[in-house]
Amino acid sequence: MMIFLTVLKVIGIILLVILGIVLFVLGLVLFLPVRYRMDADADQRIKKYDGHVNVMWLFRFLHARAWAESGEDGNGIGYEVKVAGIKLMSSEDEAQEEDEELPDYDPVLGDMDLGEEVTVPETTGQGEAHPDAASQDVVPQETAEDKMSEPFDNKVLSEFDHETGDDGGNEKEHKSFFSKIREIIDKCVSAVRNLSYTIKNICDKIKQILLDISYYKELWESAETQEVVADLLEKTAFLWRRIRPRKWRMRLHFGFSNPATTGEALGAMCAFNPLYGEHIQLQPDFDEEIIEGDFELSGHIQLFFVVVIALKIYFNKKLKAVIGRFKRGRRRENSRKKAA
Numbered sequence: 001m002m003i004f005l006t007v008l009k010v011i012g013i014i015l016l017v018i019l020g021i022v023l024f025v026l027g028l029v030l031f032l033p034v035r036y037r038m039d040a041d042a043d044q045r046i047k048k049y050d051g052h053v054n055v056m057w058l059f060r061f062l063h064a065r066a067w068a069e070s071g072e073d074g075n076g077i078g079y080e081v082k083v084a085g086i087k088l089m090s091s092e093d094e095a096q097e098e099d100e101e102l103p104d105y106d107p108v109l110g111d112m113d114l115g116e117e118v119t120v121p122e123t124t125g126q127g128e129a130h131p132d133a134a135s136q137d138v139v140p141q142e143t144a145e146d147k148m149s150e151p152f153d154n155k156v157l158s159e160f161d162h163e164t165g166d167d168g169g170n171e172k173e174h175k176s177f178f179s180k181i182r183e184i185i186d187k188c189v190s191a192v193r194n195l196s197y198t199i200k201n202i203c204d205k206i207k208q209i210l211l212d213i214s215y216y217k218e219l220w221e222s223a224e225t226q227e228v229v230a231d232l233l234e235k236t237a238f239l240w241r242r243i244r245p246r247k248w249r250m251r252l253h254f255g256f257s258n259p260a261t262t263g264e265a266l267g268a269m270c271a272f273n274p275l276y277g278e279h280i281q282l283q284p285d286f287d288e289e290i291i292e293g294d295f296e297l298s299g300h301i302q303l304f305f306v307v308v309i310a311l312k313i314y315f316n317k318k319l320k321a322v323i324g325r326f327k328r329g330r331r332r333e334n335s336r337k338k339a340a
Helices: 002-031 091-101 144-149 154-163 168-220 223-243 259-270 273-279 303-314 317-339
Strands: 034-043 048-057 062-069 076-083 086-090 247-255 280-284 290-301
Touching: 002 303, 076 091, 086 091, 168 317, 223 290, 223 303, 223 317, 247 259, 247 273, 259 280, 273 280
Parallel strands: 247 280
Antiparallel strands: 034 048, 034 290, 048 062, 062 076, 076 086, 247 290
16 A cells, blocks of 8 residues: 555656646746847848848747848858757758759769760661651552542532522522521520620629628627727737837938939938837938948747737637628528527
8 A cells, every 4th residue: 555655656746747847848938038130231232132030039049040141142041940059950951951862863874874985886878777767657549449439529519400400409598598587586685685684683793792791881880899899909009019129220321313302202201200210210312323221120029928818819709709790791690690
């Protein structure tokens, strides 16, 4: 009995330790912020356009970065992920693996050694048949008996009938003329009927569309929908205050070929000065046509607030009801009300 209790005690201690580790890691993930940083640099004169994104967590224990660099000194487009300083994933390693997996195979020589000389046998050109001679099709010649066995041409027979003055052809022509007129009249009648049906269907569809628009407009203006929208906007604003960038700045050096255009652009940008304040520095150039500048942005995201807001939205019953009414549409909603 003591052994059994001791085993249970050990198992309980192990489970508590595992649970403590899981809670500790979960707390780190939820409450320790994920830091991010982005920067970009552009210069039209030297055709330079660079951008970098860095994401760090737990004092660079997890570090992921991506880049897009142009020019001769740039590294192109790539990414890299490190855990505790050890490279876990990298676009450069994948490129090297793809180069190593390429087979040393020549599509012309096959498996032959590329260093060997390939000799082509000489041909004398005498007593040799043309390579395509055997493949040429043999056209059979038409004999006199075959010509005699061919039937008379229909055109000859028709001319013969015309010369003999056959009146049956005239009657057939009159019948075919009246039948063609009748076919044309039938086609016109069917076209008018189809046109009336088409116009009726179009009118019915327009009527249904107008009814659907009025249904969705009434649903959008309902008190329940407006309450759900206000709640979503409030939660979105709260989440944005938690994850928005803490620092950002932008420097723009610009100029156009026409100084008047440069002045107009500067005036339009200055009109939004109350929104960006000192974060954007404008440097107009009235003497040179240029676009050059840089951009930096940094901040952090705490996953705890993201998870809390997501759970609140997911378990919102009013939101699910409104979404269900939008998905069902007017006809299904009316049939649902009649069934209830």
